[in-house]
Amino acid sequence: MKTIFAESVPGRSSGFFESTAPSAAQMLPAGLLRACPPCLPECSELDVVRHFTRLSHLNYSVDANFYPLGSCTMKYNPKFTEYAAGLPGFARLHPLLAQLGRGAAQAQGALRCLYETERLLCEITGMEAFTFQPMAGANGEFAGVSLMVAYHRAKGRKRSKMLIPDSAHGTNPASAALAGLEVVNIESREGMVAPEVLAASIAEYGDNIVGLMMTCPNTLGLMELHLPAIVAELRKIDALLYYDGANMNAILGKMRVGDVGFDVVHLNLHKTFATPHGGGGPGSGPVGVNGRLLPFLPVPRVAMGKDGGFFLDSNLPLSIGAIGPFYGSFSVVVKALAYMLRLGGEGLERVAEYAVLNANYLKKRLEDTLDIPFERPCAHEFVASAPEGLRALDIAKALLDRGFHAPTVYFPLIVRECLMAEPTETESKQTLDAYVDVLREIVEQGRKDPASLTAAPLSMPVRRLDETAAARRMALTEDM
Amino acid sequence: MPFIPHTPQELEEMLAIVGVRHLDDLFADIPPEMRPRRFRLPKGRSEAAVCAFFEELAARNGTNITSFLGAGFYAHDIPKAVDALAGRSEFYTAYTPYQAECSQGTLQAIFEFQTAVCRLLDMDCANASVYDGGTALFEAAMMAVRATRRQTLAVDEAVNPIWRKMLATYIAGLPITLKIVPQKNGISDLRALSDAPDKECAAIIVQNPNFFGAVADYSEVFAAARAKGALGIISVYPVMQAVLKTPGEMGADVAVAEGQSLGQPLNFGGPYLGLMACKKEHIRQFPGRIAGRATDLNGKTGYVLTLQAREQHIRRAKATSNICSNQALCALRTLICLCLLGHGGLGRQAERGMHLARLAVKRLTSLKGVEPLNAAPYGNETALRFPVPAERLVSALIDRGFAPGYPVGRHYSDMENVLLLACTETNTPEQIDALAEAMGGLL
Numbered sequence: 077m078k079t080i081f082a083e084s085v086p087g088r089s090s091g092f093f094e095s096t097a098p099s100a101a102q103m104l105p106a107g108l109l110r111a112c113p114p115c116l117p118e119c120s121e122l123d124v125v126r127h128f129t130r131l132s133h134l135n136y137s138v139d140a141n142f143y144p145l146g147s148c149t150m151k152y153n154p155k156f157t158e159y160a161a162g163l164p165g166f167a168r169l170h171p172l173l174a175q176l177g178r179g180a181a182q183a184q185g186a187l188r189c190l191y192e193t194e195r196l197l198c199e200i201t202g203m204e205a206f207t208f209q210p211m212a213g214a215n216g217e218f219a220g221v222s223l224m225v226a227y228h229r230a231k232g233r234k235r236s237k238m239l240i241p242d243s244a245h246g247t248n249p250a251s252a253a254l255a256g257l258e259v260v261n262i263e264s265r266e267g268m269v270a271p272e273v274l275a276a277s278i279a280e281y282g283d284n285i286v287g288l289m290m291t292c293p294n295t296l297g298l299m300e301l302h303l304p305a306i307v308a309e310l311r312k313i314d315a316l317l318y319y320d321g322a323n324m325n326a327i328l329g330k331m332r333v334g335d336v337g338f339d340v341v342h343l344n345l346h347k348t349f350a351t352p353h354g355g356g357g358p359g360s361g362p363v364g365v366n367g368r369l370l371p372f373l374p375v376p377r378v379a380m381g382k383d384g385g386f387f388l389d390s391n392l393p394l395s396i397g398a399i400g401p402f403y404g405s406f407s408v409v410v411k412a413l414a415y416m417l418r419l420g421g422e423g424l425e426r427v428a429e430y431a432v433l434n435a436n437y438l439k440k441r442l443e444d445t446l447d448i449p450f451e452r453p454c455a456h457e458f459v460a461s462a463p464e465g466l467r468a469l470d471i472a473k474a475l476l477d478r479g480f481h482a483p484t485v486y487f488p489l490i491v492r493e494c495l496m497a498e499p500t501e502t503e504s505k506q507t508l509d510a511y512v513d514v515l516r517e518i519v520e521q522g523r524k525d526p527a528s529l530t531a532a533p534l535s536m537p538v539r540r541l542d543e544t545a546a547a548r549r550m551a552l553t554e555d556m
Numbered sequence: 557m558p559f560i561p562h563t564p565q566e567l568e569e570m571l572a573i574v575g576v577r578h579l580d581d582l583f584a585d586i587p588p589e590m591r592p593r594r595f596r597l598p599k600g601r602s603e604a605a606v607c608a609f610f611e612e613l614a615a616r617n618g619t620n621i622t623s624f625l626g627a628g629f630y631a632h633d634i635p636k637a638v639d640a641l642a643g644r645s646e647f648y649t650a651y652t653p654y655q656a657e658c659s660q661g662t663l664q665a666i667f668e669f670q671t672a673v674c675r676l677l678d679m680d681c682a683n684a685s686v687y688d689g690g691t692a693l694f695e696a697a698m699m700a701v702r703a704t705r706r707q708t709l710a711v712d713e714a715v716n717p718i719w720r721k722m723l724a725t726y727i728a729g730l731p732i733t734l735k736i737v738p739q740k741n742g743i744s745d746l747r748a749l750s751d752a753p754d755k756e757c758a759a760i761i762v763q764n765p766n767f768f769g770a771v772a773d774y775s776e777v778f779a780a781a782r783a784k785g786a787l788g789i790i791s792v793y794p795v796m797q798a799v800l801k802t803p804g805e806m807g808a809d810v811a812v813a814e815g816q817s818l819g820q821p822l823n824f825g826g827p828y829l830g831l832m833a834c835k836k837e838h839i840r841q842f843p844g845r846i847a848g849r850a851t852d853l854n855g856k857t858g859y860v861l862t863l864q865a866r867e868q869h870i871r872r873a874k875a876t877s878n879i880c881s882n883q884a885l886c887a888l889r890t891l892i893c894l895c896l897l898g899h900g901g902l903g904r905q906a907e908r909g910m911h912l913a914r915l916a917v918k919r920l921t922s923l924k925g926v927e928p929l930n931a932a933p934y935g936n937e938t939a940l941r942f943p944v945p946a947e948r949l950v951s952a953l954i955d956r957g958f959a960p961g962y963p964v965g966r967h968y969s970d971m972e973n974v975l976l977l978a979c980t981e982t983n984t985p986e987q988i989d990a991l992a993e994a995m996g997g998l999l
Contacts, residue, residue: 114797255880401826429579
């Protein structure tokens with residue numbers, strides 16, 4: 077499809093904004109102005125509407141396709157939450173208004189949204205407080221790691237090692253490194269963190285360890301069975317335990333991370349709490365802490381006064397500072413709150429139950445089609461290897477031809493030819509059955525005629541693209 | 557059950573296949589002692605009840621207030637077609653386009669977004685967005701630290717204090733020193749900024765217009781930085797960029813911006829997006845996702861995520877950034893907004909704001925004791941000095957239905973009486989008259 081720049085017609089305009097103001101040249105010295113206007117597309121409104129409507133047709137999406145992308149929790153995003161977040165009373169509110177004298181009175185509705193969401197997330201996780209500043213999961217990881225570092229610093233310690241399992245998302249080590257820490261890799265045993273492996277790291281690095289970042293259930297879709305022992309080991313050296321909330325969908329109402337010994341947690345509201353992924357964002361990565369880390373949270377925080385009114389409180393002397401400009405991805409938070417209020421406690425627990433049911437059902441039904449390395453019941457997702465002789469990539473592309481988005485492939489790195497599927501609770505038995513049938517058909521086809529799979533996809537807007545050549549050629553804009 | 561399709565019969569069939577009797581049996585790996593101590597959440601409510609709850613909360617926010625608040629975040633008219641198109645669920649319920657063949661819509665949109673950002677900022681390469689203007693500034697600073705292997709950042713004091721606070725928070729655990737170059741009465745000190753880079757300096761960081769609204773040409777500052785082997789980083793207000801001298805023309809290495817004013821409602825602080833663009837020679841240090849043009853097996857043009865070897869899912873601890881989710885949908889809104897405005901519409905928005913700001917300055921400085929903070933050229937925002945503390949003035953005016961601007965004394969010494977006032981096309985001359993009248997009674 078042509079780009080919108082190629083469709084541009086010199087002199088055409090949507091006419092959206094007309095005005096009779098003097099020209100910039102009449103208001104500013106010539107030396108401060110750009111030589112010529114930016115070459116943006118010149119289009120009518122219909123040109124633009126048609127272009128982007130046609131572009132949208134080239135996408136798979138949750139609303140049109142089963143999207144079992146492991147670790148991404150591509151569940152259905154209810155529409156009413158968009159309505160709530162889009163109300164003009166929220167959309168038009170300037171974030172600085174609440175920080176002005178008497179301004180908080182003009183933002184009581186918005187402040188209450190943040191306050192209520194914090195209370196609900198505390199109850200769900202067993203934590204004492206949340207900050208909404210982190211703007212996505214990885215941003216939450218960075219904030220959480222910074223809080224852990226601040227905790228040790230306040231105790232006069234300069235610790236520099238972060239323990240991270242080899243099954244972790246890539247963002248974990250990247251976030252720890254960004255905060256100035258060195259990453260110590262913890263090798264998985266039977267798909268889990270083993271107390272003896274952890275003990276060996278502790279023996280080696282001792283009280284230089286900031287903490288351990290865990291995903292639980294982990295990216296293999298397995299519960300970590302040695303959690304109590306892990307907590308005990310870490311407590312011996314006053315190291316902290318981080319919970320990567322990417323897989324929170326699996327434990328709603330079944331386990332609270334604060335109760336079992338985690339000190340800090342980030343949640344991905346755009347996963348567990350059903351806010352849309354938007355083709356890659358925006359997300360929202362609130363971070364919850366227990367009492368040990370609360371004094372270090374970013375400011376301002378939303379507080380409730382004696383009169384029941386809400387205000388912004390920046391009086392936290394040990395605060396790490398500001399992770400975001402204001403109060404995080406506010407309208408994403410509103411959507412998550414709407415979702416939680418709609419479902420209530422019972423509904424949220426049901427989410428975990430049916431998410432785990434769907435994953436186990438899919439896993440069971442695929443046992444004779446794919447190689448499944450762990451026989452234990454899985455949580456909300458499971459990993460499988462492509463059968464001997466077939467490649468995960470080819471299976472993924474063949475799925476696209478049949479109207480299904482592919483599962484996550486080649487992650488976690490420790491599983492051969494990995495296909496990691498997370499069906500989520502919102503998918504029906506019929507959809508899961510259809511997916512099983514299609515996967516069987518693909519594997520059978522691959523066994524008979526492997527070359528036919530490497531040709532897939534055939535029915536998408538493009539065939540397989542040459543990524544290596546693209547990286548070499550580096551055409552990153554219309555002008556390169 | 558809301559959002560769960562299973563019938564009781566299907567539930568039974570599925571449990572039987574899995575081999576358990578009850579749903580809770582699926583959680584046998586969580587022993588009783590690890591179950592929640594409590595889980596006291598409210599009961600679920602109907603969709604209508606939840607919507608009514610939010611309608612009531614939204615009505616408690618004073619969005620009818622007449623506002624001249626800016627400070628880096630601006631109310632603009634956004635074409636409704638932006639909502640309609642970005643609200644198409646093919647865009648907003650898709651994931652990151654890792655499977656390129658079924659994500660060409662998102663990928664081509666990112667490619668077009670990158671093109672629009674580069675043309676606006678006059679740079680070579682742009683990424684698919686970072687979280688906001690503050691994280692964009694931090695990521696740019698980290699590019700410079702890696703590229704130069706130096707550890708000092710010289711930052712103009714007239715860079716938005718909100719972003720400077722974020723920058724300080726983000727580098728707290730790193731061996732990096734921030735050297736603040738003082739502003740003079742709201743004007744960036746070009747001489748001091750040019751003198752700031754030494755052989756330890758990784759980058760010089762400035763903002764145009766600066767926090768006080770003053771517009772300048774930073775060409776000589778960037779030339780001085782280059783002479784010392786440091787990078788030039790500039791943060792800009794993208795609407796004003798339709799008319800102002802570009803980062804490219806000034807010789808900046810990296811340009812960043814808070815992209816909110818291009819298509820995002822104020823939304824009480826987010827989600828927004830950080831725009832980032834750089835010169836081609838810095839591409840290997842660039843953070844975040846980048847879309848590139850590619851060809852398929854049949855030679856047909858398509859788009860892919862490219863240069864992924866910089867990113868966390870490949871490089872883990874050695875990645876150029878930890879960013880994974882970005883602000884893709886906000887970037888799409890920005891692109892659509894730029895397409896609907898064109899350079900003409902964007903330029904007219906900039907000019908309308910500038911024109912109204914001049915009207916406001918004229919009207920307000922006719923009040924006794926009110927004067928411009930300085931004589932520097934300005935865009936759509938500028939600082940005024942009042943005969944009374946700005947905080948007090950603001951409080952009194954909020955009660956009268958005006959948010960007259962931002963009191964800068966909370967971030968800068970000797971500026972208790974200084975107010976930063978912004979105008980955009982959403983303001984009117986009548987609002988300015990009304991503000992002047994209300995202020996007059998308080999001075």
